[in-house]
Amino acid sequence: MKRLTRLWKAAPLVAAMVIPLSAQAQGRGRTDGPEGSEYGKGGYSRVSENRFSLELNWGAAFAAETSRMNRGGPPLFVGATASFWGADWYQFDISGAYVLQNEQLNVLVGPRFRTYGFPLSFNAGLKAGAFIVPDEGFRFGISPQVGVDMLMASERVVLGLGYALDIPFADHGLTNRVFMNIGYRF
Template identity: 70%
Template sequence: MKRLAWLWGAASLAAVVMMAPLTASAQQRGRTDGPEGSEYGKGGYSRASDSRFSLEFNWGAAFAADATTVRRGSVPLFFGGTASLWGAEWYQFDLSGAYVLQNGQWSVLAGPRFRTYGFPVSLNVGLKAGGFFIPDTGLRFGLSPQVGVDLFAANERLVLGLGYALDIPIVGSGDFRGIMNRLFMNVGYRF
């Protein structure tokens, strides 16, 4: 048993000694061929020049806060899309639209989304504002706070996500028509 332990110890020591020159050569000065200021560390580039725009398709469940405004037997689903301009890996500005099948409500929203650092998974939180078209009420301004989680795949170009949004159109005091809870999935691509 002692011989086996000695053999493993000697093999580990030999591997460390053989790897030392390889790691030392990796520490040498790197080179970049890009414009001045684009270096990120030694010989690398920042990601700021990559993937500044993305398009996403969103779909999921939408539940009205006031069940009396919903047609009987209607489907609690919605679908929509989001176009995003990425300022950095931690910030993006979204323009999104959605249609709720349950009550025929449309929304067009814009606002920022902030993300945590993390690869390939990141958490996000955002606040969007915009217009809601509510049947039998008309066009109203409103807010939509959102939270979610994203997964980057396929060389950080494919974005898969899960999220929650609370759509709050400003209709009137004590009037809950149009308030929606949306649970959604999204799939998108960063250009």
Template identity: 70%
Template sequence: MAAVVMMAPLTASAQQRGRTDGPEGSEYGKGGYSRASDSRFSLEFNWGAAFAADATTVRRGSVPLFFGGTASLWGAEWYQFDLSGAYVLQNGQWSVLAGPRFRTYGFPVSLNVGLKAGGFFIPDTGLRFGLSPQVGVDLFAANERLVLGLGYALDIPIVGSGDFRGIMNRLFMNVGYRF
């Protein structure tokens, strides 16, 4: 009996090495599990309400809405770099902004905060540099590819001392897809 017990390790060492025939990205072989972080790029459509801080710059009877889009490069689940553009119907203001957005870990809901900088074209004033701090919440759906969100942004073009033309409060929704 002792001879059988002592020979058991010898048969184990005589076996061939394990095979890694599994498809890449599966739990078999060296591929590991596929994750949503493989999606490094996303596109979003943004729309919502936009209210001017200075009501005297707004045309009478204008609609307080805006629409825009955002292209994002995801560095990780907690960080992304955004390039976005928006048009405000209320006063005809355009903006093109770029900057980071930081997210909390969470599934399917995560909070985010970001700071974008870029150009604002303000009618009757011209092109100005500005900042746009943003906060929001995102919901991931459809295998973590579909992104639905709510957000708030304060657009602050740097115009001049005591001049509030172009400052906008934007409350928005977004729908996007991670590729």
């Protein structure tokens, strides 16, 4: 009986010596990522270093009213977009577009939200800004937009398709734009 009592008294001492030795053997964690990317031992954040992007936009643009089509231009537009990527799911855009058919110039700013998905994601946004309409001058308006984009080449190249409805706050001037874009994140 005395041996069993001694064994129970010695067990906590042995445990007190073994537990710190096993914790010490674990040591420091190892990470192979960039400095500051660790969440704990061995974990990485998904925050991208590529916070800005520039895109070229082009495609078809159709004025909704036949009176605006008499200018003789083809139903095309060209444009560019500069974006700040707050996260992989959120962007803030500044864009400009020139519609050849009705000679309208748009300068728009606003957010765009993206779904999670790699490499393909859907997006929706609402931009607001200036619509410079010939013979009428400056108008304020909005442009709801939807699209799909794909990240390629280490998440630096952006390819996309989109639709925008340009709505200047005037008596007329609606324009439908269907477009493609290619961009680069840096």
